[in-house]
Amino acid sequence: MTLSEIDKKILHRLQTNLPLTHRPFLELAKELGLDEDLIIERIKSMIENKYVRRIAPIINTQAIGNSATLAAMQVSEDKIEEVSQIINGYSGVSHNYLRKGRNKDIPLNIWFTMSAPSKEQLDENIKEIEERTGLKVRMLPTTKKFKIGVKFKIN
Amino acid sequence: MAEDNLDIKLIKHIQDGIPLTKTPYEDIANDLGMPEKEVIDRLKDLLENGKIRRLAASIAHRKIGINSNAMTVWKVPSERVDECGKIMAGFEEVTHCYERPTFPDWEYNVFTMIHGYTDEECEGVIERIKQKTGLSDYVMLYSEREFKKVGVRI
Numbered sequence: 001m002t003l004s005e006i007d008k009k010i011l012h013r014l015q016t017n018l019p020l021t022h023r024p025f026l027e028l029a030k031e032l033g034l035d036e037d038l039i040i041e042r043i044k045s046m047i048e049n050k051y052v053r054r055i056a057p058i059i060n061t062q063a064i065g066n067s068a069t070l071a072a073m074q075v076s077e078d079k080i081e082e083v084s085q086i087i088n089g090y091s092g093v094s095h096n097y098l099r100k101g102r103n104k105d106i107p108l109n110i111w112f113t114m115s116a117p118s119k120e121q122l123d124e125n126i127k128e129i130e131e132r133t134g135l136k137v138r139m140l141p142t143t144k145k146f147k148i149g150v151k152f153k154i155n
Numbered sequence: 156m157a158e159d160n161l162d163i164k165l166i167k168h169i170q171d172g173i174p175l176t177k178t179p180y181e182d183i184a185n186d187l188g189m190p191e192k193e194v195i196d197r198l199k200d201l202l203e204n205g206k207i208r209r210l211a212a213s214i215a216h217r218k219i220g221i222n223s224n225a226m227t228v229w230k231v232p233s234e235r236v237d238e239c240g241k242i243m244a245g246f247e248e249v250t251h252c253y254e255r256p257t258f259p260d261w262e263y264n265v266f267t268m269i270h271g272y273t274d275e276e277c278e279g280v281i282e283r284i285k286q287k288t289g290l291s292d293y294v295m296l297y298s299e300r301e302f303k304k305v306g307v308r309i
Contacts (some may be wrong), residue, residue, distance in 0.1 A: 024187035043212075052212050054212070063205045141256070147244035
């Protein structure tokens, strides 16, 4: 399946809030000049074909009392697999990547985000990762947010 | 506390996706045994007080062709962080922009997540950020491997 122009139109709109009304998709239909049944059918199809993961609340973990951080480690090539699996084992880890500097070499190469129900729990998890891997974890929590609005340009 | 618990119960019930029906909030209300108005009012409050950032679609960006993701870190003088952060956040391709702490061995204090269809597109954005801010010390950190990427759940 490839996305049609109608799909793209729906997808673009769906990246901002769904109306909080009795018939939200009817409202979208009016906004976009489309049919309510068609919108629901296309969304289902885009989910089935994995273009869309879900329509759901995007949770602000900190606002509900959780503590979160970006973390980085310097891991040698031969230990990358093992260390990434240890990190993935924590349910609070939402992103975990191997990253490489393109214009400059930097030693930190494993980058992950972790949240936990409290700052204490977060610190404890990080300390545990350090113990289990024998490597230092650099915590880089957000000190100021300028933008958090993942909205992609649909070409 | 009881009120908060109902909010958490509501979020947990829909965090993997709302029903794709003509009346999703009514269906959620029926599942949870509360009136539809309460579901809608609670969601409105959660959005207003920032506990929910958005009620929206999560897009599989790689699937739609957005294959390049450059986490770019910048060394910004502390007195220019606000000014530069705002400029960076103004770019459509910059999906996240944060200030983070520095250490003796880590001096990059502003992080921008840039998503594009190609690496060239991301690099074009970086060029424009450099021109607009006058900053020159930065590192483009491209993802080489993805070990985990999941939405935040509670």
